[in-house]
Amino acid sequence: MFHSRLFLGTGKFSSLTVMRDTLTVSGAELVTVALRRADLSGKDDPFADILQYVDREKFLIIPNTSGAMNASEAVRLSRLAVEAGLPKWVKVEIHPDPRYLLPDPVETLKATEILVKEGFTVLPYINADPVLAKRLEDAGAAVVMPLGSPIGSNRGLETRAQLEIIIEQATVPVIVDAGLGAPSHAAAAMELGAAAVLVNTAVAIANNPPLMVRAFAAAVSAGRAAYETGLPDARRSASATSPLTGFLEVAR
Amino acid sequence: MSFIEQLENLDKRQSATLRRFGELLTGSVPLERLAQQSALLTRQYFGRTMRLFAPLYVSNECVNICKYCGFSRDNAILRVTLDYEQVEAEARFLVAQGFRSILIVAGEHPKFVAPNYLVECIQRIRRMVPSVSLEVAPLTVEEYRTIVSAGAEGLTVFQETYDPELYARLHTAGPKKDFAWRLACPERAYEAGFRRIGLGALLGLGEWRREALSLAAHVEYLLKHCWKSHITVCFPRLRPAAGAFQPLRHMDERDLTRLICALRVTFPQIGLVLSTREHPQFRDGIAPLGITSMSAGAHTEPGGYTGAGREKLRLTQCGKPLTVIPAEDESATPQFIISDSRATAEVAARLKEIGLDPVWKDWEYAFEGAA
Numbered sequence: 148m149f150h151s152r153l154f155l156g157t158g159k160f161s162s163l164t165v166m167r168d169t170l171t172v173s174g175a176e177l178v179t180v181a182l183r184r185a186d187l188s189g190k191d192d193p194f195a196d197i198l199q200y201v202d203r204e205k206f207l208i209i210p211n212t213s214g215a216m217n218a219s220e221a222v223r224l225s226r227l228a229v230e231a232g233l234p235k236w237v238k239v240e241i242h243p244d245p246r247y248l249l250p251d252p253v254e255t256l257k258a259t260e261i262l263v264k265e266g267f268t269v270l271p272y273i274n275a276d277p278v279l280a281k282r283l284e285d286a287g288a289a290v291v292m293p294l295g296s297p298i299g300s301n302r303g304l305e306t307r308a309q310l311e312i313i314i315e316q317a318t319v320p321v322i323v324d325a326g327l328g329a330p331s332h333a334a335a336a337m338e339l340g341a342a343a344v345l346v347n348t349a350v351a352i353a354n355n356p357p358l359m360v361r362a363f364a365a366a367v368s369a370g371r372a373a374y375e376t377g378l379p380d381a382r383r384s385a386s387a388t389s390p391l392t393g394f395l396e397v398a399r
Numbered sequence: 400m401s402f403i404e405q406l407e408n409l410d411k412r413q414s415a416t417l418r419r420f421g422e423l424l425t426g427s428v429p430l431e432r433l434a435q436q437s438a439l440l441t442r443q444y445f446g447r448t449m450r451l452f453a454p455l456y457v458s459n460e461c462v463n464i465c466k467y468c469g470f471s472r473d474n475a476i477l478r479v480t481l482d483y484e485q486v487e488a489e490a491r492f493l494v495a496q497g498f499r500s501i502l503i504v505a506g507e508h509p510k511f512v513a514p515n516y517l518v519e520c521i522q523r524i525r526r527m528v529p530s531v532s533l534e535v536a537p538l539t540v541e542e543y544r545t546i547v548s549a550g551a552e553g554l555t556v557f558q559e560t561y562d563p564e565l566y567a568r569l570h571t572a573g574p575k576k577d578f579a580w581r582l583a584c585p586e587r588a589y590e591a592g593f594r595r596i597g598l599g600a601l602l603g604l605g606e607w608r609r610e611a612l613s614l615a616a617h618v619e620y621l622l623k624h625c626w627k628s629h630i631t632v633c634f635p636r637l638r639p640a641a642g643a644f645q646p647l648r649h650m651d652e653r654d655l656t657r658l659i660c661a662l663r664v665t666f667p668q669i670g671l672v673l674s675t676r677e678h679p680q681f682r683d684g685i686a687p688l689g690i691t692s693m694s695a696g697a698h699t700e701p702g703g704y705t706g707a708g709r710e711k712l713r714l715t716q717c718g719k720p721l722t723v724i725p726a727e728d729e730s731a732t733p734q735f736i737i738s739d740s741r742a743t744a745e746v747a748a749r750l751k752e753i754g755l756d757p758v759w760k761d762w763e764y765a766f767e768g769a770a
Contacts (some may be wrong), residue, residue, distance in 0.1 A: 159446020161754045183529075183763040194497040195760035214766055216594070216627065224765040245594075245629040246622060246668045299444050352442045 149176045149207075152337065153360075153367045154322065156347025157181070159299075160356065163200040169356040170206065174364050178206045179238050179345065182224050183214040187231040198233075209270060211238035213248075218257035225262055236268040238292070248298040252279050256286060263287035272324055275306035280313045280321075291317065292345065294325035295336060299348045301328025304335055314340040330366030337370025338378060402586070402620045403579055406561060409616055416665060420615045423661035424608045430657055437660035437689045440667045449755045450692040451747065452500040453493045454534070454674075456701040457481050457520055459731055461506030462718075463573030465559075467601065469640030469699075469734045470506040472573065475716035476641050476732035480511040483523055485707035490524045492704040496696060496743045499760035500530035502555065504699075504734075507536030507575060514542045518549040525550040530762035532595060536574070537584045543591030550767055555597030556584040557635060560604045561613030565647075569604065585617075589625035594766070596621065596628045597672065602655070603637030603646030611658050618666055631670035631692065632662060638676050638735035652681055656688070663689035678738040683749055696743030700733040 154177045160166035170178060178201055186192035191199075201208055210228040215221040218241065225237040239258050242248040255271050256279070262269045268289045273279055275293040283291055293313055296302035303326060304310060314321050320342030327333050333344045346363050353359035405412075413421070423433060458480035461470040469476065481489065493501055501524055505512045517535060525531050532553025533546065543554070558581060560566050566578045575581065585596045598617055600610040614632065621630050634655060637646045659671060673682060673690045675697040682693065702708035712731055714721045739746070747757040 159448060160756060161447035162751060162756045183761055183766070184758065186760070187763070192499075192760070194499060214763065216766070220766050224763060227763075227765055243627045246626070301443060348443065348446065351446050 150174075151176050151364070151367075152343040152371055153333075153364050154179065154209075154324075154343055154345040155350065155360070156345060157197060157201065158184070159348055159351035161351075163197060165356055166351070167200040167202075169350060169360050170201065172357045173360040175360075176206060177209055179209045179211045181213045182210050182228055185210075185231075187227045189231060207236070208233060209236045209238050210234075211240045211272075212258075213240045213242070215241050216243045216254075217241065217251070218254040218261065221254070221258040222261050225267060226265075234268075235266060237262060237270065239269055239271045241272075250274055250294075252276060255279075256282055259283055259288050260286045270322070275309035275313060277309060277312040277316060281316060284317065284319050288319060290320045290322050290342070292322045292324040295323050295332065296326030298325045300326050301349060302326050303328055303332035304339075307335075307339070310336070310339055310341070330362045333363050334366040334370035334373075337367055338373050340374050343367075401583070402617060403582055405616060405620060406582070406613060409613060413616075414619065416619060417612065417616055420661055420665045421608075421612055423664065424611055424657060426657075430653060430660075433657065433660045433664065434688050437663040438687055440663055441687070441689050441691065444667050445691045447755055448758045449686060449690070449750050450500065450758045450761055451498065451695050451743075452502055452530075452532075452692060453496070453498045453694055453743070454502045454504045454697050454699065455486070455489050455493065455524070456504045456699060456703060456731075456734070457486055457489075458505040458508065458512050459701055459734065460508040460511040461573075462509070463507050463575040464571045465573075465575060466569045466571070466642070467559075467604065467637060467640070467644040469642060469732060471642055473717055474641045474732075475714060475721055477712045477729060478715050479701050479708040479712050479731045480505075480508075480516075481701050481708045483519055485702065485705075486520050487523050487527075488707045489702065489704050490527050494527045497747070497759050498743070499528045500532070500762065501528050502532050502534055502553075502694070503551075504534045505536075507573065512536070514538060514545060518545055521546065521549040521551050525764075529760065529764050532597075534597075537581050538587075540587045540590050543588055543593065547592040552593065552762065552766065553595035553597065553631075554584070554588040554593045555599070555631075555633065556581065556588070557599040557601055557633065558582060558614075558617070559601045561600060561610055561617070562605045565605050585621055585625065589621075589628050594628055595631060595670070596625060597631040597633055597670075599633040599635055601635050601637060602650050603648060606648055607650045607654055607658065611661070615662065615665060618662070618669060622666070622669075629670060630666075631672050633672040633674065634659060635674060636676055638738065640735040641732055655681075656685060659685060659689045675737040675739040676735065679741055679749075682739055682746075683753060686750065686753055686755060693746070695739075695746035696741070697737055698733065699735055699737060700731040702731055703733070706730065 186195040212221040241254045280291045296305040322343045323336040323341045324345040534555040672692045
């Protein structure tokens with residue numbers, strides 16, 4: 148059972164010590180680590196020791212397959228991670244396009260199908276495509292992780308309209324991932340009804356990452372509370388105090 | 400349209416992106432403002448990190464005459480091609496330093512540096528590090544495929560100069576004379592499945608703004624046509640080398656800074672690479688502004704790290720052995736003299752002081768085979 152609705156990524160920090168300190172104060176319980184930066188050989192490589200900086204007592208490490216170009220690479224990498232003693236959870240991240248790091252829907256579905264059959268808890272990173280989200284649910288994905296905007300772009304919920312549909316239709320938790328550049332973006336995602344958000348760049352490159360992560364944590368709580376209470380419907384126009392159809396009521 | 404056609408028409412037809420890039424080179428934007436924008440974008444897209452790699456020169460044998468290059472065939476220099484055990488010894492040294500990303504470099508020689516030699520080198524090094532890339536003479540798509548299958552993920556080919564006339568004057572003998580064959584290397588590399596493709600112009604040959612514009616056009620073309628590969632640009636400025644070639648055009652550090660920042664602002668997501676051709680103070684200063692990957696502790700001669708291959712050095716000129724016998728402790732002749740001779744650990748420590756996390760491993764064995 149998890150309490151925090153804030154998931155964190157571990158890339159882009161100025162040092163692994165800063166990353167560790169940030170995780171410690173975040174209240175987060177799930178963190179994702181790019182396997183390509185970790186040592187999977189079991190040799191405790193001091194030059195690839197990112198996993199040593201994540202306390203496994205406190206955090207569930209979800210390995211991610213960032214760098215994989217297709218399903219077979221993602222599957223191979225996931226298996227290696229389990230052999231290296233990591234949890235049988237995997238954030239499937241397949242982006243053949245190194246420029247915008249946008250996920251490949253076809254390969255992501257393929258990898259999810261294989262990994263679910265092998266007993267993995269699969270968290271697929273996807274574009275905000277409602278049909279793909281349903282297909283992944285059918286394939287047995289534990290959650291879906293649609294993007295708010297491209298990784299590292301800090302542009303917030305550019306996919307809002309699609310996210311609303313995904314959340315409305317989902318039978319699994321929806322975790323908004325990528326592009327959340329400010330605590331207000333995270334709050335907005337939670338207000339929409341996201342089960343959680345995953346944040347990395349905005350925290351990692353902040354001048355004071357521990358302070359920024361607390362700001363995100365507060366925003367996530369605030370957004371969730373607002374969602375649970377129910378936001379008043381935003382009205383598209385003013386309601387006229389003198390109804391335009393009032394004349395119909397006037398007796399002849 | 401192929402890139403060579405685009406290059407030929409560069410004066411007549413430029414995209415809005417290229418026109419804006421050209422303006423950034425002219426000084427219309429103050430350098431300080433450009434640098435701040437560049438630093439911000441680099442931090443946003445790449446975080447506070449710096450990838451580190453080291454070159455591993457396996458051979459300085461070469462059949463080309465290139466007027467600026469220390470390995471040029473007509474230079475009387477000490478040459479050697481490392482055997483596989485020697486390549487492994489050099490790689491072991493680099494692994495002990497921390498490197499998990501190695502760039503194999505070699506001169507062009509169909510006998511000493513044949514594709515099957517490179518394949519064996521890659522396979523042996525890849526047992527020790529996950530990321531192996533190459534900077535070697537142009538090959539065919541088929542040859543590149545065997546290189547990719549052996550486990551190499553990156554290929555770097557510098558065009559040297561994008562001006563075909565100047566290119567012809569500087570490359571007077573050998574297969575490297577073929578400008579177009581070299582220019583199309585990145586596309587052949589992509590077809591063969593390389594995941595990272597590195598470009599560059601040798602700075603100090605042509606007028607730098609002109610070279611920069613052509614280079615940016617090349618980047619723009621490859622981002623569209625080779626969309627699954629990570630495009631990187633390196634900034635080799637001419638350094639003193641055997642043959643004592645003098646730069647034809649001057650490019651100072653302000654110019655180089657402007658070029659790096661202008662490329663970053665124009666193409667926020669590409670990798671920008673800096674070698675030890677530049678001196679420590681400049682490298683430390685430019686590191687947070689736009690660079691994403693750096694070499695460190697580098698040697699530019701085969702056997703430079705361990706002394707491997709010294710027993711079989713040959714002093715040759717134009718392929719003919721000269722009778723002078725090298726002194727016992729003499730090493731092979733380097734391609735050029737480096738400017739940052741700090742030890743690897745020192746460079747890594749300095750990066751941390753600047754607030755950048757040195758990243759050694761950023762690749763996995765699970766990524767392999769053609770795209």
